[in-house]
Amino acid sequence: MVVLANPPIDQISLLKSSKPGPCSSVIPVINLSDSGAAEAIVKACEELGFFKVTNHGIPMELMGRLEEEAGRFFSLPQAEKERSGPPNPFGYGNKRIGPNGDIGWLEYLLFAIKSSSISQASAAFLAEPSSRSFRSALNDYIAAVRRLASEVLELMAEGLGIQPRNIFSKLVIDDESDQIFRLNHYPPCPLSSTGFGEHTDPQIISVLRSNSVSGLQIALRDGRWVSAPSDPESFFINIGDSMQVLTNGRFRSVRHRVMTNGMRSRASMIYFGGPPIAERIAPLPQVMGEGEQRLYREFTWGEYKRAAYKLRLGENRLAQFEDQQEGERVL
Template sequence: MVVQSPVAVSTRKTRAVAVGIPSVDLSLDRSMVSDLIIQASQNYGFFKVINHGVPRVTISRLEDEGVGFFDRPAPDLQHAEPAGSFGYGSRNIGLNGDKGELEYLLLPTDPFYVVETSKTISNEPQNFSGAANGYIKAVRELASEVLDLAAEGLRVHDKYVFSKLIKDAQNDSVLRFNHYPPLKTTKPKPCKDEDNDDEVGFGEHSDPQILTILRSNNVAGLQISLPDGLWIPVPPDPSQFYVIIGDALRVLTNGRFTSVRHRAIANSSRVSRISIMYFGAPPLNATISPLPELVSPGNPSLFKPFTWGDYKKAAYSSRLGDCRLDHFKASFNQ
């Protein structure tokens, strides 16, 4: 069943007393779960999964390794900053001037690469690689199960049409740790009608991949945007996972699913916030286009076909907040 978790919300644009985050219990009847995933994906592009089957020890082992990594002295962290887009980073998000109050560690999900890079990440690389590879395997299976349930709910012919993309041997999935240390100084709050760009943890964006599996420790900070533009906080739940629909899945479903826009505010608590994201992505040469079953004369294709590699290049060359799918939308002669 979908359980709405009430939260109080107040923004400078809109106010709401109680807004719920969908929570899907994976232990229920399969057809019921499938329908609930469809509802949440259409209405929110975001939901929590409970009774997910991932052992608590798998989660805690990787979080402990992540905490241990970010607790290391700054010179040691720089050793995990190889050339290219993977490795350690701080404040600078991408190559386009986007900044946030965080530091992060980005890794591919290939188990052999994890083993090799663990030598620069941890003083006990076998512990780190074992924890990371065990976690990646578990959340990839969780992501695949959610995608299969979604395909069943959409009544498409091949229920593995989505999950086989992230299970492909050449998949482009990544694992990311975000660490939001407490703000060192207390800055004056902005005026009522002003934004404070200096206190952004991670700016507004949608995930370009197919699906994101996210979890964090028990420190708040994540917010999602509703279709009407209202930003609502997501209550942290360290024992559960949140599912975020990505741009690629929005295209594959011909716009039926929403790729939710989300952000993280700067950490004003006294405790560090750490979140771990598995970004499930297809191979670079995979073609992304609406499934034929979801296209009809009355519901024409909303997007032109493109490869994941092309879209990834467009996504990472744009600034946070840009609408990257505009370039790939189909045009219609009226």
């Protein structure tokens, strides 16, 4: 999603929002060191499409180092930040989310990932000697969180009882995998507003970590919104649209949004793991029961990505890829 760097964040018009939902205990917490973690992950993916993981093995020092570097960048004068953009599509931006009219109370940095580090093309502004510590923190963090994504995806396959165990993880660790990393900064907002509007993530998996300021909300199946309590020592996992297709709707691509805070800045770091552009996406036979109808037609990730980014944030991106049986839409 592309954010343009004009106007600066302090000139953004406030957006009215619905009342934020309460914190809720419905969000699963999964200890990755537990013997039943694989089964717990599958249950969370089926029921909510979102969960928190603990005992993930990533040092707090590594997470804190990137948060500090990002905070230093977002504290720069606006003109200096804008020299790192506008995004094309990578770099610095604020206010506008994508090219289709969505706006939010945020500024961000967006990077492409090549293998396990940020690509040279998407981070040219970090080539300066003064930016070496920022670049180092980014690459160390990305390498660690990419391994975490791979581990969680392999646990999903294990919990589903399908082979090979890397059937999902290989899609995001291929040399040609389409991976994105995003640093979001939500400044304090004097009125309740939407920092980032409701949407689903198009990719296979998203791995999120934030500072101690809450704001992330998740939509339940009945349409209610619940807040995800902040926990800077843990990670939250989102199931994306592509995983929903691969599991034929068994796993849910969760709708989520970010609300602003009136007193404190929220910072978040999100790894988006997507497959190679030419990878074909379709429901896997291994996850479908005998006689089960396919809910989605086959498409490439490139086809889906092009179609998805033509839509507004809140639109149902998967609708145009639903399969049809006997002339009627399956879902």
